[in-house]
Amino acid sequence: MLSEQVYAHLRDAIMRGVYAPGDALKPQDIAKEQGVSLAVVREALVRVVGEGLADRLPNRGFAVPAFSDRRWQEIAEARRTIEPVVLRMSIERGDVDWEARVRAAHHRLARTPAFVREEGEHYSSAWSEAHRVFHRTLLEGCGNPVLLETFDRMWTASELARRWAAQRDPGRDAIGEHRRLEEAALARDADTAAQVLARHLTQTAAALTGDARQADEP
Amino acid sequence: MLSEQVYAHLRDAIMRGVYAPGDALKPQDIAKEQGVSLAVVREALVRVVGEGLADRLPNRGFAVPAFSDRRWQEIAEARRTIEPVVLRMSIERGDVDWEARVRAAHHRLARTPAFVREEGEHYSSAWSEAHRVFHRTLLEGCGNPVLLETFDRMWTASELARRWAAQRDPGRDAIGEHRRLEEAALARDADTAAQVLARHLTQTAAALTGDARQADEP
DNA sequence: ATTGGACAAATAATCGATTATTGGTGCTAT
DNA sequence: ATAGCACCAATAATCGATTATTTGTCCAAT
Numbered sequence: 001m002l003s004e005q006v007y008a009h010l011r012d013a014i015m016r017g018v019y020a021p022g023d024a025l026k027p028q029d030i031a032k033e034q035g036v037s038l039a040v041v042r043e044a045l046v047r048v049v050g051e052g053l054a055d056r057l058p059n060r061g062f063a064v065p066a067f068s069d070r071r072w073q074e075i076a077e078a079r080r081t082i083e084p085v086v087l088r089m090s091i092e093r094g095d096v097d098w099e100a101r102v103r104a105a106h107h108r109l110a111r112t113p114a115f116v117r118e119e120g121e122h123y124s125s126a127w128s129e130a131h132r133v134f135h136r137t138l139l140e141g142c143g144n145p146v147l148l149e150t151f152d153r154m155w156t157a158s159e160l161a162r163r164w165a166a167q168r169d170p171g172r173d174a175i176g177e178h179r180r181l182e183e184a185a186l187a188r189d190a191d192t193a194a195q196v197l198a199r200h201l202t203q204t205a206a207a208l209t210g211d212a213r214q215a216d217e218p
Numbered sequence: 219m220l221s222e223q224v225y226a227h228l229r230d231a232i233m234r235g236v237y238a239p240g241d242a243l244k245p246q247d248i249a250k251e252q253g254v255s256l257a258v259v260r261e262a263l264v265r266v267v268g269e270g271l272a273d274r275l276p277n278r279g280f281a282v283p284a285f286s287d288r289r290w291q292e293i294a295e296a297r298r299t300i301e302p303v304v305l306r307m308s309i310e311r312g313d314v315d316w317e318a319r320v321r322a323a324h325h326r327l328a329r330t331p332a333f334v335r336e337e338g339e340h341y342s343s344a345w346s347e348a349h350r351v352f353h354r355t356l357l358e359g360c361g362n363p364v365l366l367e368t369f370d371r372m373w374t375a376s377e378l379a380r381r382w383a384a385q386r387d388p389g390r391d392a393i394g395e396h397r398r399l400e401e402a403a404l405a406r407d408a409d410t411a412a413q414v415l416a417r418h419l420t421q422t423a424a425a426l427t428g429d430a431r432q433a434d435e436p
Numbered sequence: 437a438t439t440g441g442a443c444a445a446a447t448a449a450t451c452g453a454t455t456a457t458t459g460g461t462g463c464t465a466t
Numbered sequence: 467a468t469a470g471c472a473c474c475a476a477t478a479a480t481c482g483a484t485t486a487t488t489t490g491t492c493c494a495a496t
Contacts, residue, residue, distance in 0.1 A: 001276050001479075003264075028447065037481045039257045042449085043264050046221075050268030058219050059487055061448060078364035085303055146296035146375070150368055157364075219449075246477065255451045260479085277457055279478060439496080448487070457478070464471085 002036050006044035009034065014053050014064055015156075016125075017163050021066040025054055052157055072161040076205030079154050083201060084194040086139045086147050091190040094141025099186055105130070105137040106182040110175070128159070134178060138185055138197075158204070174200075220254050224262035227252065232271050232282055233374075234343075235381050239284040243272055270375055290379040294423030297372050301419065302412040304357045304365050309408040312359025317404055323348070323355040324400040328393070346377070352396065356403055356415075376422070392418075 010030070013019060025048075031041045045062045048054045055065045090098075114127040123131075132155060139151055177200045184193035228248070231237060243266075249259045263280045266272045273283045308316075332345040341349075350373060357369055395418045402411035 003479090004276075024447095026447070027449095037479095038449090039260070039480065042257070042261060046261050046264045047268060050265060058222075059448060060489095074362050074364045077362055078368065081303055081307065081362075081365060082300055082368070085299055089299065144292050144295055144299075146292045146372070147299060150296065150300070150371075153368075154364070221449090242477095244477070245479095255449095256479090257450065277478060437496105440494090442491105442493085444489100444491080446487105446489080448485100450485070451483085453481085453483100455478100455480070458476085459474100460476095461474080462472095464469105466467105466469085 002040045003043040003047075006030070006034050006036060006041055007047050010044055010048050011051070011053060014048070015159060015163065019064045021064050021164055023064045025062040025064065027061070052153065053160065067161065072165065073205055075154060075157045075161060076201060079158060080198055080201040080205065082150065082154070083135075083139065084198045086142050086151065087185070087197050088190040088194050089144075089147075090139050090141030091185055091188055091193055093143055094185075098137075098141040101137050101140070102182060102185055105134040106178060109134045109178060123162075132159070138181060138193075141185075162204075173203075220258045221261040221265075224248070224252050224254060224258055225265050228262055228266050229269070229271060232266070233377060233381065237282045239282050239382055241282045243280040243282065245279070270371070271378065285379065290383065291423055293372060293375045293379060294419060297376060298416055298419040298423065300368065300372070301353075301357065302416045304360050304362075304369065305403070305415050306408045306412050307362075307365075308357050308359030309403055309406055309411055311361055312403075316355075316359040319355050319358070320352075320400060320403055323352040324396060327352045327396060341380075350377070356399060356411075359403075380422075392421075 010025070019025065025045060027038050027041045027045065030045075031038050034041065045054060045056075049056045049062065052065070054062045056062050094102075109127075109130040112124070112127045112130045114123055135155070136148065136151060139148060142148070177196055180196050181193060181200070184190075184196060228243070237243065243263060245256050245259045245263065248263075249256050252259065263272060263274075267274045267280065270283070272280050274280050312320075327345075327348040330342070330345045330348045332341055353373070354366065354369060357366060360366070395414060398414050399411060399418070402408075402414060
């Protein structure tokens with residue numbers, strides 16, 4: 001199914017910043033460069049819109065959403081509201097296999113260099129992915145796919161925000177917080193873990209808007 | 219934009235039960251009965267899939283998802299996990315306009331007959347809509363569109379579940395719980411409201427699966 | 437100078453037809 | 467009888483071309 005590939009390509013391009021917020025996503029151009037027909041591109045674009053990675057303006061095409069600071073704050077707040085409760089559930093329910101995966105995910109995250117000079121000011125995609133997997137794995141103990149889908153949606157939006165907001169080094173504190181998260185989770189200390197995560201996400205919100213100066217990353 | 223109309227039609231048809239879980243959604247048939255081209259139907263179907271109201275099986279078309287009891291439980295649990303915390307936030311933040319809307323939504327819900335003989339065993343669509351609006355309005359005080367989008371997604375899934383699960387009368391207790399929810403919200407009693415909502419949703423979960431006998435609806 | 441309107445280019449939306457894949461049907465060889 | 471294969475009808479996926487809409491530009495009238 002061609003639309004699947006085009007979809008993956010578009011998603012990746014938008015997340016990598018090939019298109020900036022506000023940029024038009026022209027079906028014809030994309031069709032030509034991908035060597036597929038319009039219908040295929042259109043199908044892919046509709047999916048992208050469904051995921052919140054593009055806006056559709058009737059009779060005027062598709063575009064990368066130009067989110068406001070307010071919007072970024074809302075996304076961060078939503079994560080801050082939901083993720084800690086899911087983390088609690090995860091810690092209460094996670095089995096030994098989950099523990100092992102948390103350990104592995106943290107280990108991988110800690111060993112992956114976050115910042116790559118060659119790519120300019122951006123995080124390495126390897127770190128980005130390890131970061132996502134770590135946060136997701138923490139929640140996976142909850143055993144509820146619906147809650148994890150919710151996490152996935154919010155993470156995607158959050159990452160797009162990060163891409164266009166303060167592109168800063170993860171900082172030492174973030175690394176420390178990831179470690180504390182892992183420790184609290186494995187110690188089944190739901191209170192501490194939820195609190196650390198909430199703080200972690202509050203700092204994300206700050207980092208993504210105005211006062212990026214003194215904030216951590218998620 | 220034709221796909222918008224076809225999308226709305228499909229969404230409505232699936233929710234109304236025109237298609238049963240497992241039924242194939244054949245682009246050709248739909249295109250013919252709607253008098254539009256395949257591309258349009260296809261676009262609409264992709265959106266429907268994105269909303270979780272259909273599955274897509276590569277090279278084998280679209281179909282209404284045949285969710286398992288387990289899946290319904292997961293959806294109910296996700297609501298039970300998320301909605302109470304959002305309700306707390308809503309009660310802490312809602313302004314007087316929100317209060318007025320809560321009152322109006324509850325008033326409308328209370329005055330709408332839930333059960334319509336003419337339509338067989340189903341809830342009236344008017345009650346369904348009033349019910350949705352009441353629950354949504356309760357949360358709208360939170361002022362966060364991202365959280366409300368999350369509610370919308372889960373509500374949709376939940377409604378589809380209700381449609382194919384125990385199709386029972388709302389029962390007197392549900393009506394009472396709605397009233398208690400309104401009262402607690404307007405009294406700014408977040409603890410009570412969150413607790414009542416959690417219980418309300420727990421009973422939903424029970425109603426949607428096996429032990430529907432002694433459960434309420436949401 | 438500015439407003440308004442006719443044109444034209446770009447691009448969005450739609451269509452009708454073509455190609456590819458699947459799943460069944462029935463024949464044949466063991 | 468049945469395993470395997472060739473065929474075929476149904477339908478999914480894709481394409482190339484057509485139609486509709488928007489947007490910019492140029493000119494005329496005030």
